Amino acid sequence: MGSQLGGNWYLGDEENSVNNGQKTIAVATKPVPKTKRPSKYKVLLLNDDYTPMEFVVYVLEQFFNKSIEDATRIMLMVHQTGVGVCGIYTYEIAETKVAQVLELAQRNEHPLQCIMEKE
Numbered sequence: 496m497g498s499q500l501g502g503n504w505y506l507g508d509e510e511n512s513v514n515n516g517q518k519t520i521a522v523a524t525k526p527v528p529k530t531k532r533p534s535k536y537k538v539l540l541l542n543d544d545y546t547p548m549e550f551v552v553y554v555l556e557q558f559f560n561k562s563i564e565d566a567t568r569i570m571l572m573v574h575q576t577g578v579g580v581c582g583i584y585t586y587e588i589a590e591t592k593v594a595q596v597l598e599l600a601q602r603n604e605h606p607l608q609c610i611m612e613k614e
Contacts, residue, residue, distance in 0.1 A: 534613060536589035538581040540573045540596070541608040548574065550605055555581060558595050583614055 538559070540551065548570055555566035559581045573579035584592065589611040596609035 533585045535583050536586055536611045537583050537614050538589050538592050538596075538609065538611050540569070540579050540581055541610065542573050542577045543606045543608065546600070546605040546607040550600075550603065551607065554596055554599065554607070558592055558599075581609075 540554075551570040551573060552563070552566040555561040555569055556563065559566075561569065561581075569579045569581065581592070583589075593609045593611050596607065600607035600609070
């Protein structure tokens with residue numbers, strides 16, 4: 496009945512498929528799935544007047560794998576401008592990191608706020 500050649504499926508019976516004296520072959524191809532890159536989210540730290548700078552640096556080192564220099568630079572950006580970008584991640588990873596930061600801040604009785612926003 497049909498045969499497979501090169502990844503395409505050929506359907507029909509060549510003996511019975513004659514069109515103006517020429518053989519025709521019906522071809523059904525497999526659909527190519529279109530993949531879409533996942534959306535990215537920025538994880539942001541927000542400034543407050545109570546959380547110690549050392550704690551913010553610690554958070555950046557622990558949860559965002561920042562070097563002491565990068566963590567200090569981001570902490571100073573948060574302190575001076577009110578907000579700093581910790582990293583850019585897929586939704587699930589960003590959500591997890593926000594939850595980790597908030598949980599640690601709460602356990603240590605700091606009002607540090609961490610949010611995520613779509614890039």
